[in-house]
Amino acid sequence: MRIFIVHAHPEPKSFNGALTRTAQEALSASGHEVVVSDLYAMGFNPVSDRRNFTTTLDVNFYRQQAEEANAAVHDGFAPDIQVEMDKLFRCDVLILQFPLWWFGLPAILKGWVDRVFASGGRIYGGGKWYDRGVFAGKRAMCSVTIGGPPPIYSSRGLNGPIAEILFPINHGMLYFVGFTVIEPFLVHAPARIGDDERRIFLDRYRERVLSLAHAPTIAYPKLAEFDDMHVLKST
Structure with a gap:
């Protein structure tokens, strides 16, 4: 498989860093292809504006x-965005690694x-969303460190x-x-646990x-279950 990890933590020695390194080593050793976008190390610009594009529809x-729709038609996405899009389209599994x-x-x-999740048909739009989306058939997972304990x-x-807190990410x-x-994959309070417990989480x-x-997935409704107004049909 081809796995794409988007890593978002400013400290390489953090537990998030340890999780990403564990994934890289384990997957690579098993013959999988692993690509990592370390956003802080890349100096990725998170500000979305006209710099997203090399084309202009309306000055x-x-x-x-x-x-975005215009750029999708004219291959007008900025190089830093296009590179990330290419990684998405190539991967079989996307992992978002981040602290909450x-x-x-x-x-x-x-x-x-x-x-990177641009509309106009490149990533979504034109009827391409949810189970009919561009990435249907691919898998994605959040690996998250959380400051507080489970209770x-x-x-x-x-x-x-926590499922409700992550709903906008997982579903939306x-x-x-x-x-x-x-x-x-959740790790609660990694800064408050000992080395032995951290090793257990890494294992x-x-x-x-x-x-x-074949990891368990979240069951979400399909578009066919909704009417033209996107309201759940009566059963």
């Missing part, structure tokens, strides 16, 4: 989706999604269920463009990445 008023910051993605990773992210916890980003979404992650082809 007087910036409409991002219109410019303010109940969401770090800004650099959110900006990567904003810039606070439960249905009775103060922060609420990954499934939206067609990926089959693998259950996330578990090694097992997870080596089973990406």
Whole structure:
């Protein structure tokens, strides 16, 4: 398989860094092709604006989706975006590796999604979304470190269920463009656990990445289950 890891942590010696290195080593040793975009090391620009494009549709008023559609037709995406798109199209599995910051993605990773997941048919649009999306048949997974312990992210916890917190990412980003979404790999409070427990998590992650082809996935509704107004049909 071809695995594409988008890594978003500023410190190479972090536990996020250890998770990515574990995945690289395990997958490569098993004969898989691994490509990593280390966003901080790359100095990736997360700001989405006219610099996304080498083409221009309207010089007087910036409409991002219109410019994306125009760029899709005229191969007008900036080189840094096109390179990331090429990695997406080549991979069989996408892994987003990140720490949970303010109940969401770090800004650099959110900006990567904003810039790379372009509309106008390149990544989505024209009826290409959810199970009919461009990346239907590919898999994606979030590998996430979380500052607090599991109980606070439960249905009775103060922060609420972690599945609900990750829903905008798993459903609204990954499934939206067609990926089959693998259950996330979660590590709670890595800074508060000892070396032995961290090694256990790394061993578990090694097992997870080596089973990406058949790892459990999140069941989301299909487009055929909704009517023309995108409301769930009566059963």
